[in-house]
Amino acid sequence: MDIDPLIGCLLSTACIVTHATSGLIIGLLLFLVAVGLTLIFGVLKIVNFAHGAFYMLGAYFALTIVQFTDSYLLAILGAAAGTAAVGLVFERLFISQVYGRNVLMQLLVCYAFVLIFDDLVRIIWGSEFRSMGMPELFQGPPFFVAGGVVPQFYLFLIVVTLAIAAALGLALARSWLGKTVRAAAINPGMVSALGINTELLYGLVFALGGLLAGLAGALAAPVRSLTPGMGFSVLIESFIVTVIGGMGSILGALVGAILIGLIRSFGSLGFPLFTDGLMYLFMIVILVVKPTGLFGKPVT
């Protein structure tokens, strides 16, 4: 524990800006992965252990598109569309076979596909790590806000992820599809009885989850090395986020992810050897105080 740098930082506006920004970016990228995870659990009641694979696929799809088109925007859109399509096929062919089955069976199927997707990436893109590189647009120097450092690319990521969060929240709250999804999460039998094709709905939700994770992978690709298995590292933190925020809660995923980001960012100053421990400690405290998570609802 080294509390002096943390106190020093909290007394400096520049330091607070720098670390709040870095916390926000860590959190928001996590949110994109975690929100898909929580959405799938909320509606399909599946703990999708293969979710990290969609993050990985998004990054690799983006890399390939950039190599062919030299356009990062196309890479983001293409990666999102690609992972949504993979998600839809994965749900229809495999996940749909284990609805209502033993949780262990669901976990086994998902874990099997973690390995399968990793091997496919290895076959297609190779075992060695790959690097996309920063798009030219964002290669300029960082902004300085109140003395704090805010990288151009991270500002872009913050704006994009917040826009996605807002659009997702609005769509779920206001649109017919969003309302149907929420209804299916609460009472799928009734939704089905009303003549709505729940199978299609489940497929769409899974595809949306895959799309969001793929987006996170594509957005993170310029600053992270791409390797088979890269999805697993974000998966664990995404689970922590969903547990803290409450399984099935979109708002919970957002708040949980930002809290985790801030804990990591400021924790690295005061508790450099216990940053990961701080995350788990925080999760334990939440579970003790509010077992359903910050915004989760008790299962009835």
Place this chain on the structure above:
Amino acid sequence: MHRSPTFHLDRRSFLTTAAASVTGVIASPWIARAQAKVIKIGMPTILSGRVAQLGSSSRNGLMMEVEKINAAGGLAGRQIEMIIRDSKGQPQEAARIARELINGDGCEILLDAEASSGAFAVHEVARDLGFLCIHTNSETSSLSADPKLRLANAFRLCRQGIHDSIVGGSYAASIANAKGLMKWATTSPDYAYGRDTTQQFVTYLKHFKPDIEIVSDAWPKLFAPDYTEVITKIQQAKPQAMYSCLWGGDLTSYIDQGNIYALFSQLQFFAVNMADYTALTKVKNLPKGIYSGNRYIKTFPATPQNAAWGDEYRSKYGEYPTNWSWQNAAVMHFLAAAATKANSTEGAKLADALRGLTIESPFGANGTMTIRAEDHTLIDYAIGWGTTIPTEPYVPDVKTGDWKQIAELESEWKKQSGYA
């Protein structure tokens, strides 16, 4: 009356026959191995996951030389058959594979091409089974420096952290003197290699320039996806220079993420593992002027032999060799020389021949490399530091390390660490 023959076995005959049979059963594999024309050599390494390049480039460097040795008649007349298995970077799996290669596959020699975590596990198998074991990739110095770990049948034929740290400390101190770099930070991976090597670098940096100050340190996890909080923490301390022994994909991620914070324009960056084609060719926006130790570049040592070896590798595999490639190639050079010297492939005789052996090598500091007899470790390999540029030759001017100085300081380090 014709009596049918009966088989009579008395107690003495039975015991003699049984003893002979048992001896035969026990001895037969060894007899068979000694007589076999082919010599099987096993190699546990990492062929999957984030550091798969360690295994694939080790295998490539090794196989290129195995093919040449086989074409020239093999090891003391025996053709080499390599059996290479993937440990997936798990030490327990590396140890299991090592046992399987010796006991199950009939390998007579083991080339341990694991990273340090796996190497220590394989070392214990070598202690247990007594076969000739050569560590080809582990750079953790204690593996050969600690007398408790020393085995008559085990060698480490690769570069090691203490050598890099002495040369790096000396080089960094000269830059610090020239540029007035007093405030330093470190960012290294949080495992044995990262901790040991960083501590050794700082020790020798302070040895050559005692008035420097370490103002911040960061220990990201090995294979961490995100370094944002580590970068901002270091920036907060405003160091003038930073040392790192991050490597491979971790190093490239760190540079990509550091770039967007303009980190490398605010400090001088000393990254011991930068000057390896693995990292140099993968970073898309390589900042100018990173100081690095040499890993493998075909221009250092600047000899026709080294350049030819690098070109041959590239034309054969379509990519540049890595530090792991030359190390595994060098191991085969040593084995071939030892087999010729011993005129045998028997493990104990090869070990005797390897001890103190000097060979001509494209990777030697002065055209030769030696296995130091006292601790079974490689010395006199090309070692140096220089400044990187984003295009070939990547490190145009390497300052060569002084092996006399390395030996003196290493000897002192061993005494201070209780190893001598």
